[in-house]
Amino acid sequence: MAKQHISFTLNGQKVETLVEPRELLIHVLREQLGQTGSHIGCDTSHCGACTVDLNGKSVKACTILAVQANDGEVLTVEGLAKDGELHPVQEGFMQEHGLQCGFCTPGMLLRAYRFLQENPNPTEEEIRWGMSGNLCRCTGYQNIIKAVQYAAKKMQSA
């Protein structure tokens, strides 16, 4: 299949690559660009393990073609920490024990990152709905909610 040239910004860096038109963004990120933080957990865009930020929106990278990211801006878990400093959502997940096996975590973090920009001061109910596109099998979500609350508080006081 003829390959297409695409370029986009990945975690602040310009990247260029050749992809088949049918290739999914998640596969290009993981297999071509070596960013294996985002995961694949299902085939139906339910689990959210592949959630990344594309042009200021949370997207499920298993349901986006890589060509759709052309000229776009992509943020993955690898780009969350800045200058060796964890992002408040990362800190929150660690402090509040918001992760166990870690497989859903990158997607959760990226969703929390975007959600807290959409709603900087959410109620518990709003967090539950705001994070409901991401499945976790380990934590029962209770500590994930606390982690998002931790991050919200920290970001507000910053």
Next chain:
Amino acid sequence: MSSTADTVEREKNLQGIGCSRKRKEDPRFIQGKGNYVDDIKMPGMLFADMVRSPHAHARIKSINKEKALALPGVHAVITAEDLKPLNLHWMPTLAGDVQAVLADEKVVFQQQEVALVVADDRYIAADATELVEVEYEELPPIVDPHKAMDPDAPIIREDLVGKMEGAHSKRLHDNHIFTWEVGQKDETDRVFETAEVTVKQEMTYQRVHPSPLETCGCVASFDKIKGTLTVYITSQAPHVVRTVVSQLSGIPESKVRIISPDIGGGFGNKVGVYPGYVATIVASIVLGRPVKWVEDRIEHLSTTAFARDYHMTGELAADKDGRIKALRVNVLADHGAFDACADPSKFPAGLFHICTGSYDIPTAYARVDGVYTNKAPGGVAYRCSFRVTEAVYLIERMVDVLAQKLNIDKAEIRFRNFIKPEQFPYTSAFGWEYDSGNYHAALKKVLEAVDYEGLRKEQAEKRARGELMGIGIVTFTEIVGAGPSKTCDILGIGMFDSCEIRVHPTGSALARMGTITQGQGHQTTYAQIIASELGIPSEDIQIEEGDTDTAPYGLGTYGSRTTPVGGAATAKAARKIRAKARKIAAHLLEVSEDDLEWDVDRFRVKGSPDQAKTMKEIAWAAYNNVPEGMEPGLEAVEYYDPPNFTYPFGAYVCVVDIDKYTGVTKIRRFYALDDCGTRINPMIIDGQIHGGLTEGFAVAMGQELIYDEGGNILGNSFMDYFLPTAVETPHWETDYTVTPSPHHPLGAKGVAESPHVGSIPTFTAAVVDAFAHLGVTHMNMPHNAFNVWKKIHELGLDKRS
């Protein structure tokens, strides 16, 4: 002299047992630096994909690979015919049966593995699976286990025809696997004949799937020159996999290296060896290149190990005060097309005979019959010790049924039947020796916490108004930590576990275990055990698991066995080191060993506490100044064979409100008290309990793998298979008591599975309780809105006046 404040400070620095230490694993996971199987990339690596059966039962007339092989980028198409010369077309299961690696002449469940395609990338491999032409002749399937042993039932396993001596008993029919009986049949029957009261209840524990967020997969790499095989694999038991792979392939075990890297959840699903692993290993051996195979979610839900599918009939005999005299149980177990249960070898129904529960029941009998059906194989312990979930469900349901029959309060009937604290160690009618427990105290604490009396009062008022409110109570006992090698083995290997600790000259340490973490936080908690035992800060202790080339042999992590078995091995290995350290300290301080006492992180001279040697100083001395005749170094290995299982327990209460027009059940409150003995990391324990409760909620309220009459699996994607999101998941309240295990070196019992085992019957109990005043004694799971509405409608409660 060391002050109390100083001691407290030093203890705090260790971050040992009892500390809610933040997890050592987290920094890599929150920065995208986890290393899961699908993250593994090797030079020259190829991708495999599976051709699967569209039919539940069919004969394979032909397989044509030509078109697939002609696709550019395809390297191989492997079928049973290719595996036959290697004698790898069938493999042994953990349950004494055999399973087709790739379908041999017929397929026996939908989505069964038929051919493995290997290609340059995953897209080409997927394309090529479509080009493999398989001609089938359909056969009638058996879907309902109750019909499996009908005289005219089609034979599922033609390979077993005429072999009527099964792995566990005589087979009564071609579709029969085993009969397993335990307890005193005649005595139990006699008690039932003369009992003042008897109750009987049928119940179905539906087929569900553990469904961790990471599916199963592996990367196999055979080095033709060295003759070595390395397999990265999502396995909860890497050492057992190594033994199995060596036995199957003929490659010496010393040349097989199995690595379980980070695992994205297991929950019992990743214990066994799946056909995809074997076929991928063969592909790597044949092609001489690394091959990766990772299933997608539909494959995962359709083919890897399911759980439950137990069709149970329980009976209790009691006196009119509700004191239970006997339990009788009959189970029909649907094992699918191959018996691939993951149980200790001698227990075809696992530890199901823990089903007398927390109650002092003098006489009991249970019989389990396993049958084949045209469904995927499995029957694993989904976040529980082997079949304990089923056992706890049965007894907790039966106690409620008895309470309703006698009109005794559901808490009160439990108090009347509990094993009393002074009866421990207690031997059950089925012969289990319960190590410790205090059930009365646990239930009492929970009832007070939720204001049980107030809730019953509110319920009475609501019932009077025609509203549906239910209160579920469960007081469960688990049996975990398999197990004593005199009773428990996997493929002939005793179910011990192991730990090796090395203390380095500068006082930091490396420890390796035979277990493997899948999210439980072993790298955090094992270090805490060693910290408390050796006085080395847990921050300075590195924990490694999962690489069979470096870790000592162990049976792995499932059945809540890590803390009971691996944790005990760790404590014992540390104690060997401390014993040597004591000798070195005595030598350094020029006193007798008997004159020394342990003080947090040092040995000090009794009565002269300023004379002391810290573990750090002792570690240095271990490498340059040991007593004459002592070998240098400071390390130890322990293979721990537990003397008994451990018996964690808990008391749970769930309160539900049910909408009588929609059947929607709202979990208003869930209060979970767990007693897991000594608590190593309370933060992690709470996290495990939240997770277990949520998985229990999923099973009780929505999960079911459904098959239609043709054997088509209907619930095999996240479109249909219920995994709760943060929206549906209730808020959990947790509590605890501490009743240490008397035989475990730390008193710890294991915790992560209790909330799953305990919560499932609690949800059912709460839902049924909402209808109890209308004569309803049981409702089968899942309690989704439709199923609950059907009951409401049947009772005519949804009529608008």
